[in-house]
Amino acid sequence: MRLLFIIVIGLSTYTLSAQKPPKLKPFGYIHIDVPEPSDIIANPFKPNHFFVVSDDGFLFEMNRDGKITRKADFTGIDCEGVYANDTAIFVVEEYTRKIRVFDYASLSLQQTAIFPYSGGRNKGYESITYNEVRQRFLMITEKDPIYLVELDKDLNRVNEVYLEGIARDISAATWYDNHVWLLSDEDMEVIKLNPNNYQEIMRWRIPIINPEGICFYDNRMFILSDDMERLYEFPIPQ
Amino acid sequence: MSAYKRISITIALFFIGVNFAHAQVTISDGRHVMEISGGISTYYNQRFLKPTSDNRNKDRFRLRDAQIQIEGRIGNLYEYELQVDFVDLASFATGEIDPENPGLMDAYIRYKGLKFVDVQVGYGKLYYSRSSLTPFTRTPYWQRAQIVRGNMFSRRDVGITLMKNVWRQRINMYAGVYTGLGEITLRGDNDASGGLEYVGRVDVAYPTRFRYRDIDDRVTPIPMFSVGFNGRYAEKNLPDGRSFPAFSTGEFGLKVINGERYAYGLDAAFMYMGFSGSFEIHQMRMIPQNANDPLFQGFLPEQTNGYILAGGNVSQLNYFSKKLKSIISVRYEELDLSDLIPGKSQRLSAALAYQIRGFDSMIKFQYFQILAEETIDPIRWTEQFRIGWQLNFK
Incomplete structure (x- = not known):
C-alpha cells in the first residue's frame, strides 16, 4: 500500500504542473437535420451553405439553418471527412480507406481512390483537407497511431508524418488563415499547426460533446457535434 | 517472500515494456473489412483469510485474459464478431464455464438490411443489465459486482435478438429469445423441458446517446444521464426424473430453475466533468414447480406462498483525472440469495487505475472487503486485493 501511495503522489506532483489550454465559448448552436454528422466544409460557391458527411455514408448539402438542401445519390460506408475546392468535393471513408470525389453541380461520384491502411477499422482516415502552402492534400488517421498523409494534386501519396502525442485522437482537419487546424474529439480541443512542418502553434479547449467536424466561414469557427447533431459557432481562436 | 516484496516485483514487471507497440490489424478488400485485435491481462491476488480457514490457494498470479477478437463488416x-479467450477455453474441458469470463465470448452475425430493425443471431452478451454490458476492459476493476458476474442470471446465450434505436440513439430497445441455459448452452442441447428464455431491455439517455461505459474519460462538459429497464422470463418445467445439465444452474442454484423464473432490473448512470456513477438493482421471482424444491429451504408451501425472491443492487462512483491519467472508483454491493433466509451479503470495493496508454495499457488495483455475509453463502476471506496490468492490442 505504501508503494501505491508513493506512485499516486508522484504522478500527482508531475502532472499537476501541466497547463490547461484556454477555453473557447460558443456564440450558440443550431440543430441540424443530418443524422450522425461526421465532418463539415463551407460550400465555396453557395453562400451560407455547407457540405456535411455522415457515418451512414451520405454526402449532404446543408444551409446555415441546418436544413438539408441536397443529398448525393451515392451511398458510401462510414464517411468521416469532407473537403471542397472550386473543382470538386472530396469525401474520405474511414472503413474502406477510400477517397470519393464528387462533382459539385450534380453531386455524382466522379472518381474513387484507395489508400490501404491496416490500422484499426475505426481508427482509419478520419479527416481530409488541403495544405495550400505545400500544395498537398492531407489525410489524417484518427488514433493509435495518428499519421498525417500528404497527397499530391492527383491524389498520389507523397509523404507521411507521425503526429506523435499530439492528442488522444484527431476527428477532423481543415485549412484556414494559412494554417492547418485539427480537431480532437476525445480531448475536445482545437489545435493550430504550422503548415510547413506540422508543429503545434497553439491549442484551445471547446466544451462540446463528441466534436467531429470543423470549418471556418464568415469570420467564425464552426464545430459539428455528432452525438448532439448540433452545429456550434465560435469566435475565431486568437 | 513477503507479500510486500511480491507486489513490488509484480509492479516492476508491469512497468517493463510499457512502451510496447500495439495496434489492431485490419484487412479489407474495399467492401469486406475485417479487424483482428486482442488483449492480455494478468494480476496478483492476495486474500486475507478468516481464522477458521487455512487454504491460501488464491494467493497467486493469474492470467485472466488471453483474447483474440475478430470483428468484421x-x-x-x-x-459479425468472434471473440475467444484462450485462458478460459482451457478450463472449458472440465465442464464448468466461468460466466464472467467464458472461453467463447462472442460469435454472432448482425443483419442491418431490414432498416426498421437490426437482427442479431448467434452467441453473445444478452441485453440485460447495464453493468454486464459494459466491457470489462473499460473498468478499473478486476472483478464485476457479484450480482452481474453471471451466477444470478446468465450474461451470454445463443438465440436471436432484435435491436432498434430511435431519437438519435438516445433510446435503445432490445428483445430476444434464447435457449435459456446461458453460457452452458455452448454444449449444444437444451435441457429436458425444452423451455426458452425471453429477454428485453429499453434504455433512455439525455441529452445525448450514452454508451455502455463506466468511466467519463472524455470529461464530458454537459451532464449526461441514462436510465434502463430490463426483464427476462423463462419457464422450464422438467419432466419427472430429469435434471438440468451440469453447472447450468450456477453457483447458487438460481440461474436456471425447475419452474418459472422472472427477473427484472433497473439501472441508472450519469457522467459529468470526469465524475461518473451508476446504480443497478435486480430482483428475481422464482416459482419452482415442485413443493420440495431445495430453493424453498425446507419451508412449507403455506410459509412461502409458492415462490422465492432473490436479488441485489450495486452502486458505483468514479472519477477520471485526465491530468493524472488515473481512475479512482468505489463500489458498494448487496446480494440476497433468498428472502426465506434472513440477511444479505454486503461488499465494498475500491479501485485505482493508471492509464499508460488509455484503457489499452492500464495498471489496475482493486481492494475488496466483506462487510456482511449470508449464512447460506459463507466466505472464507475477509479482504483481498488484486493488482495487475491489462494490455489490449487495439
Whole structure:
C-alpha cells in the first residue's frame, strides 16, 4: 500500500504542473437535420451553405439553418471527412480507406481512390483537407497511431508524418488563415499547426460533446457535434 | 517472500515494456473489412483469510485474459464478431464455464438490411443489465459486482435478438429469445423441458446517446444521464426424473430453475466533468414447480406462498483525472440469495487505475472487503486485493 501511495503522489506532483489550454465559448448552436454528422466544409460557391458527411455514408448539402438542401445519390460506408475546392468535393471513408470525389453541380461520384491502411477499422482516415502552402492534400488517421498523409494534386501519396502525442485522437482537419487546424474529439480541443512542418502553434479547449467536424466561414469557427447533431459557432481562436 | 516484496516485483514487471507497440490489424478488400485485435491481462491476488480457514490457494498470479477478437463488416448490411479467450477455453474441458469470463465470448452475425430493425443471431452478451454490458476492459476493476458476474442470471446465450434505436440513439430497445441455459448452452442441447428464455431491455439517455461505459474519460462538459429497464422470463418445467445439465444452474442454484423464473432490473448512470456513477438493482421471482424444491429451504408451501425472491443492487462512483491519467472508483454491493433466509451479503470495493496508454495499457488495483455475509453463502476471506496490468492490442 505504501508503494501505491508513493506512485499516486508522484504522478500527482508531475502532472499537476501541466497547463490547461484556454477555453473557447460558443456564440450558440443550431440543430441540424443530418443524422450522425461526421465532418463539415463551407460550400465555396453557395453562400451560407455547407457540405456535411455522415457515418451512414451520405454526402449532404446543408444551409446555415441546418436544413438539408441536397443529398448525393451515392451511398458510401462510414464517411468521416469532407473537403471542397472550386473543382470538386472530396469525401474520405474511414472503413474502406477510400477517397470519393464528387462533382459539385450534380453531386455524382466522379472518381474513387484507395489508400490501404491496416490500422484499426475505426481508427482509419478520419479527416481530409488541403495544405495550400505545400500544395498537398492531407489525410489524417484518427488514433493509435495518428499519421498525417500528404497527397499530391492527383491524389498520389507523397509523404507521411507521425503526429506523435499530439492528442488522444484527431476527428477532423481543415485549412484556414494559412494554417492547418485539427480537431480532437476525445480531448475536445482545437489545435493550430504550422503548415510547413506540422508543429503545434497553439491549442484551445471547446466544451462540446463528441466534436467531429470543423470549418471556418464568415469570420467564425464552426464545430459539428455528432452525438448532439448540433452545429456550434465560435469566435475565431486568437 | 513477503507479500510486500511480491507486489513490488509484480509492479516492476508491469512497468517493463510499457512502451510496447500495439495496434489492431485490419484487412479489407474495399467492401469486406475485417479487424483482428486482442488483449492480455494478468494480476496478483492476495486474500486475507478468516481464522477458521487455512487454504491460501488464491494467493497467486493469474492470467485472466488471453483474447483474440475478430470483428468484421460487409458493406452496410452485415456485421459479425468472434471473440475467444484462450485462458478460459482451457478450463472449458472440465465442464464448468466461468460466466464472467467464458472461453467463447462472442460469435454472432448482425443483419442491418431490414432498416426498421437490426437482427442479431448467434452467441453473445444478452441485453440485460447495464453493468454486464459494459466491457470489462473499460473498468478499473478486476472483478464485476457479484450480482452481474453471471451466477444470478446468465450474461451470454445463443438465440436471436432484435435491436432498434430511435431519437438519435438516445433510446435503445432490445428483445430476444434464447435457449435459456446461458453460457452452458455452448454444449449444444437444451435441457429436458425444452423451455426458452425471453429477454428485453429499453434504455433512455439525455441529452445525448450514452454508451455502455463506466468511466467519463472524455470529461464530458454537459451532464449526461441514462436510465434502463430490463426483464427476462423463462419457464422450464422438467419432466419427472430429469435434471438440468451440469453447472447450468450456477453457483447458487438460481440461474436456471425447475419452474418459472422472472427477473427484472433497473439501472441508472450519469457522467459529468470526469465524475461518473451508476446504480443497478435486480430482483428475481422464482416459482419452482415442485413443493420440495431445495430453493424453498425446507419451508412449507403455506410459509412461502409458492415462490422465492432473490436479488441485489450495486452502486458505483468514479472519477477520471485526465491530468493524472488515473481512475479512482468505489463500489458498494448487496446480494440476497433468498428472502426465506434472513440477511444479505454486503461488499465494498475500491479501485485505482493508471492509464499508460488509455484503457489499452492500464495498471489496475482493486481492494475488496466483506462487510456482511449470508449464512447460506459463507466466505472464507475477509479482504483481498488484486493488482495487475491489462494490455489490449487495439
